[in-house]
Amino acid sequence: MVDLEKKLRSPFKIGNKVYPNPIWLASGTCGFGEDITDFINLKKLGGIVVKGTTLKPREGNPTPRVVETPAGMLNSIGIQNPGVWGVVKEKIPFLKKYKVPIIVNISGICTADSCSAMSDFEELAKIIADNVEVDGIEINVSCPNVTGKNLANNMLWLEKVVAVVKKNSKAPVITKLSPNTADITGMAKAVENGGTDAISLINALLGMKIDVKTQQPVLGNKMGGLSGPAIRPVAIRMVYQVRQVTKLPIIGIGGIICKEDIFEFFCAGADAVQLGTMNFVDMNQINSFF
């Protein structure tokens, strides 16, 4: 039996990189750290994964962008962010003050009309490696809100994109997998073949809510990513499955609300976790983990 309490308080490693503990904040749920500092003591975290960063600034999707669903929520933010240069020049230097390991979540853009994802990822990795020291790169191949083509399900593409980012990065590379696939272990093996240093999962599940009064989807972008406790059993199952096929570090994500939920991810095979939707709901609870 694993001492779960001890694991919660122990450093966590990806390759040679040591993170002070296995509790991170998930991308998109803590911005670039600015506003969440009122509530969460960033210095205590094992890591903070900043908002999805794209090559060019993005204004994001039309509103409404969020809506509550049973034990969860849907979002279709659309990676509103200042672009990699804004992140490198302003956001990361600010966050450095807090002495928390910084993981930059990067996204290539692929819409129905045009796909620059592969070259975006390459350039993002280069710009970050050449301009700022960070503690990890998380490859977002699975944002449910910007990817027109379903690249998160394409094993050859996944392997290639991971290899490109790995080749151009100085920091450890983590690949965040999408749950919107019938073959999560296949995707895990693909990113391992590409050379990822760790795997994080799951991103949000693609979902929809319809307002029966208007008979239309509630979200401006119609579909969105489902997160929160509602998706935890899916996340646990996928972490468990991925653990069977890889020895890489796994970071479990999906509807963690309390310490017991973190332990459940540990039992499924995760080495660390990311807290997401909970950052919106009960920040005092997060501080109680440390």
Place this chain on the structure above:
Amino acid sequence: MSKPIQAKYKVLENVRIAEGYYKITLEAPYIVRNYLPTQFVNIKVGTGYEYLLRKPFSIYEAMDHTISIVYRVIGKGTRRLAEYQKGEFLDIVAPVGKGVQVKNIKAKKMAFIAGGCGIASLKELAGHVAKKFDLFYGVESRNQIVELEKWRKLANKIFMATDDGSEGYKGFVTDLFKEKVLQYDAVYCCGPKVMMRKIYELFPQNSYFIFEEYMACGIGVCMGCVIKTKEGYKRICKDGPLFKGEEIVW
């Protein structure tokens, strides 16, 4: 601006004040000491995760050590809120939002314009500029009017509009305001988006609007509750909820 905190606040009273409208009063000295008008509170309704996200509510009134919130029961979250009894506690993040420094308001003759539960967002600001404004207030029917006697003490004049004509003018409050646009040097408005847009068209220069949107975090991190402005999307929870009409892409 003072720091928002997450804390538990005791319910002192929770009563029905009009058809579909309730007023909940909480013992909240920290919020009273630290809020600015138009800032709001973000309430976790219930325990457990059936009502997962916090719900944003304007501060309707703040007294010595209490705040009140006026809310309309429109969904399961507000239905659950209406069940809270005296002595129970609510988990709240507050004060959030940007808030207004009342001393910066130079206007002498203002119109406050409320549509439906928009009235709940205007009272605190009105209390700070009492007797410098007229109230334009529109509801569907007279039994939905919230605390008119209190408003009479604050406003110079009150112009009521109801959809069914049961109180005041029969029709939209925007029609009432249209006749009197020239009398004012500033407008503060909260109500349905379509109404606010109409008010902006009638009074584009010095008009301010309190916006509502679905929110997830309420503290500025999730980028969920944005509004399109001439400088791109801004966060209603952090950069608002009050915006100058000219900023908005209507």
